[in-house]
Amino acid sequence: MSADLRSRYLGLELTSPVVASASPLNEHVDSVKAVVDAGAAAVVMPSLFEEEVVAEQLGLHDALAAGTDHVSEALDYFPDLPELLTVADRYVRTLEALKAAVDVPVLASLNAAHAGSWERYATRLVDAGADAIELNLYSVAADPMRSAADVEAEKLAAIATVRAAVRVPVAVKLSPFFSSFAHFAHEAVDAGADGLVLFNRFYQPDIELDTMEVVPRVDLSSSVELRLPLRWIAILRPLLPSVSLAATTGVHTGHDVAKALAVGADVAMVTSAILREGPGAVTRILAGLQHWLDEHDYDSVGQLRGSMSYAATDDPTAFERANYRRVLHSWSGPVT
């Protein structure tokens, strides 16, 4: 008999542990339908960005302020109705359309660096049908006047604000760049996170030498990058037994999903593979997972989950510093 792929994430019952993570594809009904038909058990929408919302609020404020000086002409300033929809309005409409189109959970994503006014937006997303909120706390701590404690306090305040505002589960997507990641993960859970999504992939700007410009570059991931989430999920699983953990970055094959489950992830999320190959990547990954589980006589993904976590493995130091020395000494290539 085939292994049972059914999984649970953030209290949501899923047909499998493979989720389509936030990407531009997940804001179009057709591409979301295709990725769900291919087997994605849930879909995360691309983020509603704090900067976009704030910029739009400022722009609208300026436009209205300008209009008040020219009352007689003011009516001419009102654009057509579609233009009056804010970024948040459009996001809500997309969410409603996706919810109507697919019967898997749809997670809305907020991308914020500050506590701000997220309450209002999070509530609107839940009212529009979001099954859970993914809060992406992407920021670059470049201000030398702000300590690690200041930066962390702000992130925790953002989590607590969103958590207090909504009745659905809240997952927090984090970067690995904390001095004491396990401590911050605990604090995030204490602040109200029901799940952690590990890790945010940082896109580093490049320099265009011909024009001497800083240019954005989006490179898709490879399976090698999964090792960082694997390490931290292995470490966190026994520390946070009742918290949902999602692996993101570097999930490209069924074997990658099996590894993520083995260290204790509840789900593995996929973006790069789908962008590179199309929705068929999900079918391929699920078939690979099913094949591996069946070949190794697993009855279910639940049986595999956590079997290689920090607590379960025979050699927990393999996830810590001792492994660093061992890895360096294991190099067997040429030394010239």
Ligand SMILES: Cc1cc2nc3c(=O)[nH]c(=O)nc-3n(C[C@H](O)[C@H](O)[C@H](O)COP(=O)(O)O)c2cc1C
């Ligand atoms: C083009 C592109 C757009 C993305 N947009 C978002 C986004 O809006 N919000 C978010 O949290 N992550 C976003 N991500 C990150 C992905 O959700 C995912 O975490 C990351 O790509 C690592 O997974 P992968 O190795 O499967 O690509 C984006 C990634 C790509 C490549």
